[in-house]
Amino acid sequence: MNVHTEQYLHALINWADEVQQKLSHSHREFQLPYWREIDNWKNDIQAKIDDKQELTQEEMYRVKEDGEQILQTILANRKGKNTKRIGVGEHQLPPLPYAYDALEPYISKEIMRLHHDKHHKSYVEGLNNAEKMIQKWTASQNKQMLRHWMREQSFNGSGHFLHTIFWNNMSPNGGGTPKGQLMSKIKEDFSSFDAFKKLFTNAAQSVQGTGWAMLVWELQSGRLAVQTVEKHNMYALWDVIPLLVLDVWEHAYYLQYETDRNKYVENWWNVVNWDNVNDRFNRAQTLTWL
Numbered sequence: 135m136n137v138h139t140e141q142y143l144h145a146l147i148n149w150a151d152e153v154q155q156k157l158s159h160s161h162r163e164f165q166l167p168y169w170r171e172i173d174n175w176k177n178d179i180q181a182k183i184d185d186k187q188e189l190t191q192e193e194m195y196r197v198k199e200d201g202e203q204i205l206q207t208i209l210a211n212r213k214g215k216n217t218k219r220i221g222v223g224e225h226q227l228p229p230l231p232y233a234y235d236a237l238e239p240y241i242s243k244e245i246m247r248l249h250h251d252k253h254h255k256s257y258v259e260g261l262n263n264a265e266k267m268i269q270k271w272t273a274s275q276n277k278q279m280l281r282h283w284m285r286e287q288s289f290n291g292s293g294h295f296l297h298t299i300f301w302n303n304m305s306p307n308g309g310g311t312p313k314g315q316l317m318s319k320i321k322e323d324f325s326s327f328d329a330f331k332k333l334f335t336n337a338a339q340s341v342q343g344t345g346w347a348m349l350v351w352e353l354q355s356g357r358l359a360v361q362t363v364e365k366h367n368m369y370a371l372w373d374v375i376p377l378l379v380l381d382v383w384e385h386a387y388y389l390q391y392e393t394d395r396n397k398y399v400e401n402w403w404n405v406v407n408w409d410n411v412n413d414r415f416n417r418a419q420t421l422t423w424l
Contacts, residue, residue: 260290
């Protein structure tokens, strides 16, 4: 069994663990049958890993399909509204996962309050407004206005979604280095963690004007990559999943670092929440193209 197949199977087990964790909050009568199904699926995957025999593409597809079928059954039988769905124009500003001053001395309380309460909030409002205007648009209206609102949706929606990742990518207990499969994958795709960190840092410092640096999972290639985006949505690489994002707009650092973006980027590594990045990586791997 090659290393990519084994990593993918481990990622499926990790995904199953997360499903079981969510199930643990359900009523016992509801969770037990599905818990056993997931256990059996995990045991089957582990047996394949232990067997060390290479799997065909068809066998890999069946393994994944079995897990997806279990999840679909759970969702179909789950009572209540799917809370993951957000209606048109109903996006809300998510709360910070920590206090405003939790990331000090690396990111000040004043920056966090302004960044979250003003800038992120404006992207949420802009996205909601754009979605409502697009929904109202009819073919009898000016197509230039539709183009305008599509652009507003792209800009504000990307700003909202990226900031939501950004807050959770950081923690007062962050810093250090990743562990487990994520570290192994970084070493495989960048040769070493130091090489990755250097590339990411320089990419962030190189962004022209305003934008972001990101560690992403490329679905098509099954590997990690570093990319930059100007504003929130320009020159983006499609069909990738952001794992770790760094905001290098001036509003993210100017009050504390003034024009010294380089120092801001260097200090930001002290608050990176590698547990969150690893969780996103484990989930992303389950979507690898087969």
